[in-house]
Amino acid sequence: MVLKAKVGAGVAVALLSAGVLSAWSSPSSARASARATHGTVTIVSIRGTSGPTASLGVPGNNGLQLAVNSLNANGGLLGKKVKLILLNSEGNPDLASTLSRQAVLTDHAAALFGSVSSSSGAYEVQAAKRYHELVISYTFSDAAFTRTSEYTPYFYSVVPNTDMEPMAAALAFKKEGWTKIYTISPNYNYGHAEVQGFLAALKKLHVHYTLVGQQWPALGAPNFTSNISAILAAHPQAVYGGIYGSDLVTFTKEAEGFGFFNKTHFAAQYGAIDLQALGSAAPAGVVGYARGGWWTLKSPQVKTWAKQYDKKYGTYPSSFTMLGTMAFDAWVQGVEKAHSFNSTKVSRAMAGETVSTMFGKYTLRSCDHQAEIPEYIGVVSKKPTAYGFAGYSPTFNASWNNIKEACPVTR
């Protein structure tokens, strides 16, 4: 019986795979000529809008869609309407691999806006290399994509990477004098890169730390009880958390019951979505950081944008809504400068460009195509923001200049 079921599952996987594969089997020769025809130009967003990364995937895609709608309402781009196609990777890297080829070969995307997780992003960067397709990430952040041989000029990172973000946290650890350290991070390449980046940042800041333990739970684990009790057993002074999204919310709620936040210090990616989800259960006193801290900005335009988003989607934007909008602005500006939708021309035009957005200006660094943007970091406070969820007070200075890495020497 069990064997039958296993065979059945295998057959089912094969059948579904065949169905998906058939969707991207069109010849590549059709690709270039089909771009930017019939008065529209297509861009593709590959996001996990269901599955374990949906809480990050959907708000990012929503941000892109709002930006596309706004652009089209104002006449489009180079006289064409922009069409955004969402391809749901379900948080599954294998599916992201298939979909990134579909985006290029079937949908003839002029640009591809990337996935949530770096394990999915790795396939999109491969597609950028192989097909000379412009890929912009505003969520997956493994520094390897911009700083190592993985680099391709067709890839841009509009998100603090796994060197920059941990540097922001390391600055807070140094300031607070926390040296007996534990880490917990999801068990895939982003999670490992984030912890590696954090420990490297501590060394760079000359913090003489002791690493008393590490936990590597699965992304989307149903609970973290075992990890929490293992951490407490080691009596760390502070814990660096690479976990994020719904995992972080679950961790926080479970940890509260153990008195975790009274026994050790904690730093993790508490962004707008997490702080909204936690509500009054947001743990005051922990260090929170976010890649797109729109709620800390005072601009009336940002406030209007956030309120409009809330009105449309029933919740406030996430960090990735902001970064998705900024990534789209970069592409639009690149297209306008290149006066073309061609990936090669747009990619060249974007390098070194200073992009104007409602969230402020930022530059796309020429040497590695990393956006020169800050990390937002501070102590989670019970005092609510103007949007009703917990904010950061006081904050730490994690400006671009404080968290940047030098350009890779080989370039």
Added chain:
Amino acid sequence: MSGGILLMQVLSGLSLGAILFIVASGMTLVFGTMRVINMTHGSFYMLGAYLLAITFNKFDQHLFGFIGAFLLSAAAVLLVGVVVEFVVLRRLYSGEHLLQLLATWALMLIFEQLTLDVWGSATVSPPTPASLSGAVTLGSTTIPAFYLFLILLAALIYFALWVFTNRMGIGRSLMAAVEDHELLATIGVNVRQLYTVAFAIGAFLAALGGALIAPEVSVGPGIDLSILVESFVVAVVGGLGNVNGAVIGAIIIGLAQSFGATYIPNMAEAAIYFVMVIVLIIRPRGLLGREEF
């Protein structure tokens, strides 16, 4: 390791096992009776969690309000289970098991999309009932009061299942169906009705697990799949089709998770699968499973 830390690890493992038992007992009951590996089981868990988030807001947010909310949520999902069994599965019993597996898989995907459409992508996070939100200090260790509540409740549910399957007519018929459902049909028992009952109880238990744990987790898309895998591991370790096996399997897997995180943190994620492989090597039908399965 001090006694206090050891106690924390054990209680932490048992609390994990408590939810796993509640969910896996439903899965194993459905498999034992109907010979169906129900991929929708995780969806019922997810629905239970979402419904708890809604209903708990309508109740007094204390213990009795919570009890009312999780019972109501699980009862609502029980009805969904009846509809699924009646409309979909009932038409597939005469076919290959592969068809049933595919049908429940398809339903899992449909439920996932429906929950996304209805509740959106943002996670919801219902509060812990006020009377259970504190911590209990046992010697030098601290354990959430809510986890002790879960352990006690799981023991109560095990007792209720035992009474149902050993002292009540319909429960005894279910156990007879686990033994030999074809023989049961030949003596005039309405086996299809039994299937409906088994599937409804399975849905109820899955939803109960989801509703019970909802205040401690973030309820969102994707929680169906992770619990499905873990409860399947529990059912396989205990022996598919055996509720007592689900108890033992849940305790073993819960403790393996808890101690694995402490002693083999780099491999903790795989600890439960190591346990499953070892059990299957030593006893391919699971600890209390029958030869037929």
